[in-house]
Amino acid sequence: MSWDNELLERAHKIIELYPQKRSALGPLLYLAQEKDGFISDDSIVEISNLVDITEVQVKSVSSFYSMYKEEQTGTYLLSVCKSISCEINDSRSVINSVKEFTGLENYETDQDKLFTFEEVECIGACGGAPAVQVNYETVEGLTPEKTIEMCEWLKNDKPEIIVADQLQNKFGGTKSFDWAIEDNTGSAYTVPGFQNIGTAKEKDN
Amino acid sequence: MSDQININVNGSEIRTDSDQLIIEACEDSGIHIPRFCWHKRMDPVGMCRMCLVEIETPRGKALVPSCTTKVSEDLIVDTESEVVKKAQEGVLEFLLINHPLDCPVCDKAGECPLQDQTMAYGPGESRFVEDKRHFEKPIPISEIILLDRERCILCARCTRFSDEISGDPLIEFIQRGNKTQVNTFPDEPFRSYFSGNTVQICPVGALTSTSYRFKARPWDLKKVSSTSNCSSMGCSVELNVSQNKMLRILGEDNEFTNQGWLSDKGRYNFEYLHSENRILKPVLNNDSTNEISINESMELISNEISADDNSNISFIVGHNSTNEEYYALNNFVENLNKVNKDQNMNVYLSDDYLYEGFFQNNDLLGKVQDLDSVDTIILWAQDIKDNLPTLYLRIRQAVKNGKKLVIFGHTNTAMKELADSYFGQEIISKNLEFNVEISEIPNFNELINDKNVLAIIGKSSPIQNTNSISNLINYLDKNSNLKILNCFSKGNTFGALQNIDLVKGLNEFINEFDGSKNNIVFTIGSNPVNSSIHSNQIKDKLINANFVISLDLFKNETTELANIILPTTSFGEKEGTFTNLEMRTLKQNKILPTPGSVLNEWEYWSMMLNKIDIENNYESEFELNLQLCEEYLDKDNVPSFDNLNKPSNLDGVLNSKSINIEIQNVEPEKIEILFVNRLYGDSSTQINSPSISMLGAERFIEMNNDTFIKHNLSSYTVNLVQGVSTLQVKIKINNHLPNELIIAPLNRRGFRDIDTTKPYELIEVKNLEELSVN
Numbered sequence: 001m002s003w004d005n006e007l008l009e010r011a012h013k014i015i016e017l018y019p020q021k022r023s024a025l026g027p028l029l030y031l032a033q034e035k036d037g038f039i040s041d042d043s044i045v046e047i048s049n050l051v052d053i054t055e056v057q058v059k060s061v062s063s064f065y066s067m068y069k070e071e072q073t074g075t076y077l078l079s080v081c082k083s084i085s086c087e088i089n090d091s092r093s094v095i096n097s098v099k100e101f102t103g104l105e106n107y108e109t110d111q112d113k114l115f116t117f118e119e120v121e122c123i124g125a126c127g128g129a130p131a132v133q134v135n136y137e138t139v140e141g142l143t144p145e146k147t148i149e150m151c152e153w154l155k156n157d158k159p160e161i162i163v164a165d166q167l168q169n170k171f172g173g174t175k176s177f178d179w180a181i182e183d184n185t186g187s188a189y190t191v192p193g194f195q196n197i198g199t200a201k202e203k204d205n
Numbered sequence: 206m207s208d209q210i211n212i213n214v215n216g217s218e219i220r221t222d223s224d225q226l227i228i229e230a231c232e233d234s235g236i237h238i239p240r241f242c243w244h245k246r247m248d249p250v251g252m253c254r255m256c257l258v259e260i261e262t263p264r265g266k267a268l269v270p271s272c273t274t275k276v277s278e279d280l281i282v283d284t285e286s287e288v289v290k291k292a293q294e295g296v297l298e299f300l301l302i303n304h305p306l307d308c309p310v311c312d313k314a315g316e317c318p319l320q321d322q323t324m325a326y327g328p329g330e331s332r333f334v335e336d337k338r339h340f341e342k343p344i345p346i347s348e349i350i351l352l353d354r355e356r357c358i359l360c361a362r363c364t365r366f367s368d369e370i371s372g373d374p375l376i377e378f379i380q381r382g383n384k385t386q387v388n389t390f391p392d393e394p395f396r397s398y399f400s401g402n403t404v405q406i407c408p409v410g411a412l413t414s415t416s417y418r419f420k421a422r423p424w425d426l427k428k429v430s431s432t433s434n435c436s437s438m439g440c441s442v443e444l445n446v447s448q449n450k451m452l453r454i455l456g457e458d459n460e461f462t463n464q465g466w467l468s469d470k471g472r473y474n475f476e477y478l479h480s481e482n483r484i485l486k487p488v489l490n491n492d493s494t495n496e497i498s499i500n501e502s503m504e505l506i507s508n509e510i511s512a513d514d515n516s517n518i519s520f521i522v523g524h525n526s527t528n529e530e531y532y533a534l535n536n537f538v539e540n541l542n543k544v545n546k547d548q549n550m551n552v553y554l555s556d557d558y559l560y561e562g563f564f565q566n567n568d569l570l571g572k573v574q575d576l577d578s579v580d581t582i583i584l585w586a587q588d589i590k591d592n593l594p595t596l597y598l599r600i601r602q603a604v605k606n607g608k609k610l611v612i613f614g615h616t617n618t619a620m621k622e623l624a625d626s627y628f629g630q631e632i633i634s635k636n637l638e639f640n641v642e643i644s645e646i647p648n649f650n651e652l653i654n655d656k657n658v659l660a661i662i663g664k665s666s667p668i669q670n671t672n673s674i675s676n677l678i679n680y681l682d683k684n685s686n687l688k689i690l691n692c693f694s695k696g697n698t699f700g701a702l703q704n705i706d707l708v709k710g711l712n713e714f715i716n717e718f719d720g721s722k723n724n725i726v727f728t729i730g731s732n733p734v735n736s737s738i739h740s741n742q743i744k745d746k747l748i749n750a751n752f753v754i755s756l757d758l759f760k761n762e763t764t765e766l767a768n769i770i771l772p773t774t775s776f777g778e779k780e781g782t783f784t785n786l787e788m789r790t791l792k793q794n795k796i797l798p799t800p801g802s803v804l805n806e807w808e809y810w811s812m813m814l815n816k817i818d819i820e821n822n823y824e825s826e827f828e829l830n831l832q833l834c835e836e837y838l839d840k841d842n843v844p845s846f847d848n849l850n851k852p853s854n855l856d857g858v859l860n861s862k863s864i865n866i867e868i869q870n871v872e873p874e875k876i877e878i879l880f881v882n883r884l885y886g887d888s889s890t891q892i893n894s895p896s897i898s899m900l901g902a903e904r905f906i907e908m909n910n911d912t913f914i915k916h917n918l919s920s921y922t923v924n925l926v927q928g929v930s931t932l933q934v935k936i937k938i939n940n941h942l943p944n945e946l947i948i949a950p951l952n953r954r955g956f957r958d959i960d961t962t963k964p965y966e967l968i969e970v971k972n973l974e975e976l977s978v979n
Contacts, residue, residue, distance in 0.1 A: 041391060053374075055390035060377035 002042035007031060010198055011050055017196075021051040025061055027197040029068050034189040034199055037113075038069040066120075067136075069190065073116040074109045076154050076162070077190040078102070079133040082119040085126035094130045095119060097144035101151045114155065116190070127176025136192040137164040141173025161188045161203040212280040227271035227282055228256050238284055239293065239322045241300075241408040242360035243272035246464055247369055252361045253300070255322065257292040259283040268292055294328035301331060303338040303383075304409070305355045313410030315423035319358060338383060346376065346388070347395040349415050349473060349896055350404060354386045357411040363387060363403035370466065371399035372601055372623075387411070398594050398884055401472040402465075405455055416473050416896040421447040430457060430855065432783045432791040434525050434696040434776055435471035438462055438573075438595045439785030439857070442471070444777055446796050451475045451777055459856050461574055461789060468594035469897070470884050475777070476894035478797065482759055483893075484772040485801025491765050499802060499812070502769050507816035509725055509752045514545055516723035516751075519714060520552045522705070523731030524696030526806055527781025527793055529829040531697075531704035533807035534729065536832075539706075540819045551717060552705050554698070555731035557667035557738050558871050559710030562691040563678055564702075564864040567838070571659045571688030572787045572859070576603040579688070580656040583681065585613035585674065586663035590620065591884040592694035593786070596661075609652050613677070615948070616665040616881055618941035626652065630943030636876050637669045643680045650684070658685040663692025666880050667738055667951075668961055670873040690786060694882075699784040703862040704833055710868060711737050715746060724750040729806060730773065732889065734762040738880060740957040756806055759889040772803040775890075779805050780826050782844055790844030791857035836862050878906075878947045878961040886952025904955060905935040907948040913938060915945070916967050925949075927965040930958040 032043035125131035128140025163186030187193035193200030441459035458465035885901030
């Protein structure tokens, strides 16, 4: 049993949300990723028992989607958009600045397990291009300089919870639109912060 | 029946069922549409795009995959237009982008749909100049299956088979896009009873089997249709032989039985035919150096039979003979009886506690096909998945099509997920008797009252008292429209029952054996010293017998005690008929020459009769077949060789003979351990087939978690101790089992010394040294 009781309890609560057990597969994989920073084989065995499908069926899903990581990620996952709107707004230099600061190529993780860098397809922030996600929390309107500043801040301060609003206020530029009310919840793992599966964390001010 | 409609294909009118797919409708009318992923026994998926055809739509002509598009009234289809041809060329060029051109070393070459269709529909040239995708060349995904991912064209036939048909999805697509590959989970090999089917349906050489790899070229193979004797389902198979060696068995699509599928045992249990351990000459006193001629051996046996007018002659017969051989044996017994009425002759089937079955009323006998038409399927029998694997697939399919499945007892736990009602320990006791009145079983009556019911009925375990089964059948007969499928699972059991006048079981042999008389025992293709739960008693009797003659393929525990061993022919080396569990008689064909001085069983009986100066009235299988056909109830459609060879009868002939078994019931005893047969065991044929010989090696017992805790166990390797015998076993947890009941495999080495009704102890193996000794 690689999952502790607390995680199992959360898993069972998620499974209850669906008419069929196997429908809970997606969120459960996020729990696995929250636990280890990637989808481990142990977790796959655990999930296959939880939702009554075979291990390889779980593996089939987890290996299909690129947001389920097959390898260990660093504390901060830097996803830089390379799709068309960002590209037009010079995301290439943002990408290069991250590469230069971290010394990482695409999909690599540094030795200290601090940063993982990846170039990703559209993250839905075209209006504020170029955009970056840190642990799936979006910041828009970045410049190469601001990006390096953000990386330095992550490296030095090592914030436990990443909150999109905070990143935007500190390092962002043009926003695509106003993001409604101020939001203090963010992500503490390399998993999107979802309230309903408990991967979102509230940050104390 | 669905409505008939007209469609127009390539300018000609076709009449077809309205719920068919275009590809099916065309196939039925003789128009071939190329395809890779579509298979008529599986759901369409539209994966390969090879079957694109052009149809008329309100918005003009359109290319659609014919395997996912249904026909509709007056649909106009073109399967040969320029657009279709261009599409087919494009699809093939695309599929070949990553396909290695290693046809010269590929087992599939010569019978490869990709190769054939590239020849027929391909563009001839490829524009692809880049590097092909590379994977590690064949990786073993189980003990018997290898996977070459480079050759795979991602048609999903194997993954769909394992998910839809066999229900054990242990292979799946991994990754995405250009990296997509079929694979297993790292520590979870493709250990399915049905894995061999994926090799057969793979349209390229991506999946291969260890037993056939690099053995032959398809164009060198000699082929013949036959019937498998792996189980009493009588699966239709094609035997492939090259240079007088059996190299492969393929499933043939028989609508009434296996529908093309085979279990891995039925598919891979053939290498023994060419094992160097086979006996090729008659052997005297189990001494290999003491080989004698057939004539000498006949002389010795007939002298022995004629010597004492008052002797007991027993025949213990196995399950792998043909109907003709059983008939010849019966004829031998009858003739001996005529000459000497004082000699006491009995035929025993090599089964513990055989029981009568339900043959009294022919109108009640069901068919396998009834699975598709009844409302409710009742199952109370031995483990179907292990003993009648292809019937298990049929039941799975029926359940998928909405039939209700009701399971009684503790042996079919593997099918619990499929069942609408599973009656476990609340209803059925450890002794396999009803705990409650049948009429009071919750939610049972509404599933059967006035419904069409097919009851698949047999003993769950040899020592089960059959009163409960009879009660259930009586109840069902009163309350429902009942059909019965008698579930004797081994080989040609039904052929033996049909063709031998009086059959008894091994326990009758033990009871009736009279040590004070002159005893002659024949064992015919059976190894009761190894296969019975009363092995030790049978061994004593055989040691006590004055003369033992074994007709067998291999030396085994029984032949060790024989005065004379006579080598016999095996599957593929003899012609005959086989009767399956629904009384369908099918043809077994000969394709291999008989090795050494091996003879058919019936030839021995015939020669022995001649030696004792009794005239016999047959000289070939053909004549035997004609004689046994006279006894069938329906005289108009007898399963004679001639009739079975007619194209319309290739799927077998349904016809019955009267079956009368009179056997005493087992006294109800307290069952502590429930013996079941597993698919893989230690039969001499299996251990002499190298590819599958190790699959039946693991020794394990099953129990539920409460029992495990109650025994105070902490490790899953224990010693099963009973009296003086100790057996190291692994424990598998199966929570569908009742408390305090252990299930043990009878056909694995070591288990026959266990008495299932006596108490036992489970003692943990703590010592490392003990662990390392197997």
